[in-house]
Every structure is written in structure tokens, then in C-alpha cells.
Amino acid sequence: MSSRTGAIECRSLKKVFGDRVAVDDVSFQVPPGTITGFVGANGAGKTTTMRMLLGLVAPSSGTAWVNGRPYRDLEQPRREVGAVVDGPGAHPGHSARTHLSIMALAGGLPRRRVDEVLDLVELTEHAHRRVDGFSMGMLQRLALAGALLGDPGILILDEPVNGLDPPGILWVRDLLRRLAEEGRALLVSSHLLSELAEVAHRVVIIDRGRLIADTTLDDLLAEQSHVVELRCADPAPLVQELRARQVKVVADGDGLLIEGLSARETGEAVAAVGAGPVYWLTERTGSFEDVYFRLAGSMPHPLSDVAVSS
Numbered sequence: 001m002s003s004r005t006g007a008i009e010c011r012s013l014k015k016v017f018g019d020r021v022a023v024d025d026v027s028f029q030v031p032p033g034t035i036t037g038f039v040g041a042n043g044a045g046k047t048t049t050m051r052m053l054l055g056l057v058a059p060s061s062g063t064a065w066v067n068g069r070p071y072r073d074l075e076q077p078r079r080e081v082g083a084v085v086d087g088p089g090a091h092p093g094h095s096a097r098t099h100l101s102i103m104a105l106a107g108g109l110p111r112r113r114v115d116e117v118l119d120l121v122e123l124t125e126h127a128h129r130r131v132d133g134f135s136m137g138m139l140q141r142l143a144l145a146g147a148l149l150g151d152p153g154i155l156i157l158d159e160p161v162n163g164l165d166p167p168g169i170l171w172v173r174d175l176l177r178r179l180a181e182e183g184r185a186l187l188v189s190s191h192l193l194s195e196l197a198e199v200a201h202r203v204v205i206i207d208r209g210r211l212i213a214d215t216t217l218d219d220l221l222a223e224q225s226h227v228v229e230l231r232c233a234d235p236a237p238l239v240q241e242l243r244a245r246q247v248k249v250v251a252d253g254d255g256l257l258i259e260g261l262s263a264r265e266t267g268e269a270v271a272a273v274g275a276g277p278v279y280w281l282t283e284r285t286g287s288f289e290d291v292y293f294r295l296a297g298s299m300p301h302p303l304s305d306v307a308v309s310s
């Protein structure tokens, strides 16, 4: 393995296509031995950022570095950086083994790597089959095999679980974990935070080209709000009481949403002020997508802008 010390670094990275700013002042790093989830809605700028890191698109300004240099300055790019962007790029009439053999030859990589990576992505028994007969999951595996051919210390993977079935997603997650445990730096994109939440150590979130979060998963989890939904006979005195205790409470249809109290604490508060009987009481935890939307500002925090008349 050629490098475990370098990693990925974007500094004030910007890309403008005509009058469209696709990536706007984005800075982040991916240290070795970690998986960074790169999350954003469709059109947020994920692929463009990755393409700049891979030297496929020139930045309008700022820097996109791998192993401390622009990709085009790497001496043995395939041994340093492996990438999946836009699928495996295989000729439909070629077999998986032929496709990888051509890649190995072009990249100056040893032939034995072909069988090693086929084994790694569990495609050995299909290695002789034509790629145009491959399922979505097999194509993703083949693309990953290509990325791993040079045994690189850095992996840049654009939506590697897109279109996979649940077992396929679990398999990819497991592979990503193992690759990071071996000390590699992984940048993995998805438009769903929840898809990466189980494997990523850090999450970088972009929205309309701009970085809106660069944080650990633990910090992001702490952002998840805990909410109790309540319907009771006489909410007014309860609202008054909770507001006096600085508890966030808002109207939600004919019920209330209460943030930061447990179901038990809510039930006790209802009893204490005589707001009962209770018709409905349930606890819910905000989803990762709630956190994403709150950060992105495209959806208000569920408890932020509704008022209760009391």
C-alpha cells in the first residue's frame, strides 16, 4: 500500500458553471482511517466536489488535494486514490475480469490484483460474465473493485449504495468499515444522511454548494431532538406551566409537541396542572433527515415557528 499518511483536503473550493455556482467556498478534510459521509440533496455539489478532487473538473478557485497535492500531480494516481464516480465505466461486452485487466494494464498495476479485488468484492464466480448482464448491485461491486485495484490509501466513492437492496447496503457498509480500519481515508457521498449514519465517523453536509456542517456523528446525534406528542382535554394550563419551566412547546393540530421531556415527565406535568384526561401521548426521536433539513434550513425545526395560544 503506497500511502497511509495523506488524505483528502478541500480548501475554499469553488466551482462556477456559467452563472451557476455549483460549489461555493467549501473546506473540509478527511483524515486517514476514517469514513467521512458527504451528504447533500440532489444538485448540492457532491459529485462536482469529488470530480475536482479527482482532477476531472478544474476548480474555479480554491484547492482540492489528495495526499497533499492536486490529483494530476500524483505520480501513481491509481495506487494513491481509488474512485467510484459514474459507475464502473466498463465496456458492456467485456467480462468483469477483462474490464479489470484492462484497468490494471493501463494503470501499471500487477495482474494478480485483478483476482484479489474480484475476491474482495465477491464477484469471482461472475468474473467471466459480460458486464451488460450485471445487476445494479454487481455493477456497484465491479466499480468498487476497480477503485481498489491499486490498493489505494484514499477512496472517493460517489453514492456507492445508490440502488442497492438492503443486503447489498449492509455488504457495502461492512466493506467500507474494513477499508477504514486498514487506515484508509474514505469520502463517501449520499443524498441520505441515514444511509451513512451507521458507518461514517464524520459528516460533511453541503446544501446548494455551501458547507453547512462538518461534524462528528456523535455531535450530530446530539442534535436529534426528543419530542413528546400529546393530546389532552385542557392544554392551556399545561402550556403555561411548561413555558414557565422554559420547556419548548408548540401546537400540532389538536395536540401539542413538547421538546425535552420524557413521556413520564409529561404525564406528571399533565396531572399536576389538571390538564387531563390524556387522549394520546407518545415519544419520538427526530430522524436524521430532520437534522439534515434543520441544518439545511429547507424545513423549519418542528418546534421553532409555531405558536400556541394559551
Ligand SMILES: Nc1ncnc2c1ncn2[C@@H]1O[C@H](COP(=O)(O)OP(=O)(O)OP(=O)(O)O)[C@@H](O)[C@H]1O
Pocket (backbone or CB within 6 Å): 017, 020, 021, 022, 040, 041, 042, 043, 044, 045, 046, 047, 048, 049, 191
Ligand atoms: N458540467 C456541468 N455543467 C453545468 N452545470 C453543472 C455541471 N455539473 C454539475 N452542474 C451543476 O452543478 C450543480 C451541482 O451538481 P452536482 O452533480 O455536483 O450535485 P450532486 O450533489 O452530485 O447531486 P446528485 O445528488 O443529483 O448527484 C447542479 O446544479 C448541476 O446542475
Ligand SMILES: [Mg+2]
Pocket (backbone or CB within 6 Å): 046, 047, 048, 158
Ligand atoms: Mg451526484
